[in-house]
Amino acid sequence: MSTFTKTPGWLDWYAQPSKPQFKLPEGAVDAHCHVFGPGDEFPYAPERKYTPCDASKQQLYALRDHLGFARNVVVQATCHGADNRAMVDALVNSNGKARGVATVRRSVTDEELQAMHDAGVRGVRFNFVKRLVDFTPKDELLEIATRISKLGWHVVIYFEAVDLPELWDFFTALPTTIVVDHMGRPDVTQPVDGPEFELFLKFMREHENVWSKVSCPERLSVSGPPALDGERNAYRDVVPFARRVVEEFPDRVLWGTDWPHPNLKNHMPDDGLLVDFIPHIATTAELQRKLLVDNPMRLYWPEEV
Numbered sequence: 001m002s003t004f005t006k007t008p009g010w011l012d013w014y015a016q017p018s019k020p021q022f023k024l025p026e027g028a029v030d031a032h033c034h035v036f037g038p039g040d041e042f043p044y045a046p047e048r049k050y051t052p053c054d055a056s057k058q059q060l061y062a063l064r065d066h067l068g069f070a071r072n073v074v075v076q077a078t079c080h081g082a083d084n085r086a087m088v089d090a091l092v093n094s095n096g097k098a099r100g101v102a103t104v105r106r107s108v109t110d111e112e113l114q115a116m117h118d119a120g121v122r123g124v125r126f127n128f129v130k131r132l133v134d135f136t137p138k139d140e141l142l143e144i145a146t147r148i149s150k151l152g153w154h155v156v157i158y159f160e161a162v163d164l165p166e167l168w169d170f171f172t173a174l175p176t177t178i179v180v181d182h183m184g185r186p187d188v189t190q191p192v193d194g195p196e197f198e199l200f201l202k203f204m205r206e207h208e209n210v211w212s213k214v215s216c217p218e219r220l221s222v223s224g225p226p227a228l229d230g231e232r233n234a235y236r237d238v239v240p241f242a243r244r245v246v247e248e249f250p251d252r253v254l255w256g257t258d259w260p261h262p263n264l265k266n267h268m269p270d271d272g273l274l275v276d277f278i279p280h281i282a283t284t285a286e287l288q289r290k291l292l293v294d295n296p297m298r299l300y301w302p303e304e305v
């Protein structure tokens with residue numbers, strides 16, 4: 001019996017994903033995924049905003065092999081707060097096939113940062129999505145960004161599109177490469193060439209250190225259809241947004257499954273069908289290779305490039 005009780009209505013990850021029809025290029029990286037616990041081994045943080053089902057490193061790596069990915073980037077999930085043990089444990093048990101993104105507070109010591117670096121951590125995540133985290137003062141975040149820049153790490157930012165204007169000055173003052181989670185969560189019912197998404201494109205256009213994950217169609221989609229029941233052309237309303245970013249910034253985009261998909265409310269995607277979303281947004285072999293291999297390798301395994 002687990003000590004933890006899942007948030008009511010929690011949707012568990014999809015147990016038997018199909019095999020993707022899209023054949024991932026050799027060496028493809030799932031550049032955004034998480035591990036949850038298991039809670040009995042790596043307890044969820046007291047300050048968490050949700051309690052998930054467990055999703056272990058073994059289950060993550062089985063999914064990697066099933067889908068045809070070669071490597072993972074494991075991003076610290078907010079349900080673990082700034083306790084990075086589950087994520088670091090996943091990295092050190094990956095045979096070098098996983099790198100990570102941590103969450104740290106200003107109290108983190110240089111020794112702790114170095115130990116995380118040795119385990120494979122290459123970035124920190126700053127989260128501005130209010131339903132997921134409590135507010136952290138910007139001076140604390142800037143101090144952390146300055147410290148981790150010395151290790152060659154980058155900053156991953158997660159925010160809602162409506163908050164970009166207010167966060168703009170802070171983001172553009174950061175001294176590292178910046179990676180935006182899930183395209184800054186656009187409202188896909190608005191036009192792709194409307195003012196909200198145009199601001200995001202301008203953010204990337206004017207700042208060459210800004211990258212974007214073109215991930216999470218299952219989270220952003222309003223009209224679907226979902227990646228379920230054999231649907232290989234899912235989340236059509238998200239396609240124009242992701243495709244736009246891939247085509248304008250082919251050397252600064254990443255893709256990830258977002259497994260185990262925390263906080264989805266209306267469906268849980270079949271991850272095999274989710275992989276089949278990729279050729280709709282990266283439509284040539286060259287764009288696919290950059291998105292799935294060249295870009296994540298440059299950012300997370302630069303010593304091998």
Ligand SMILES: O=C(O)c1cc(C(=O)O)oc(=O)c1
Nearest residue numbers: 076077078079132258262263
């Ligand atoms: O939108 C979300 O609920 C979500 C949550 C987390 C997390 O809790 O870390 O990570 C994500 O990439 C997305």
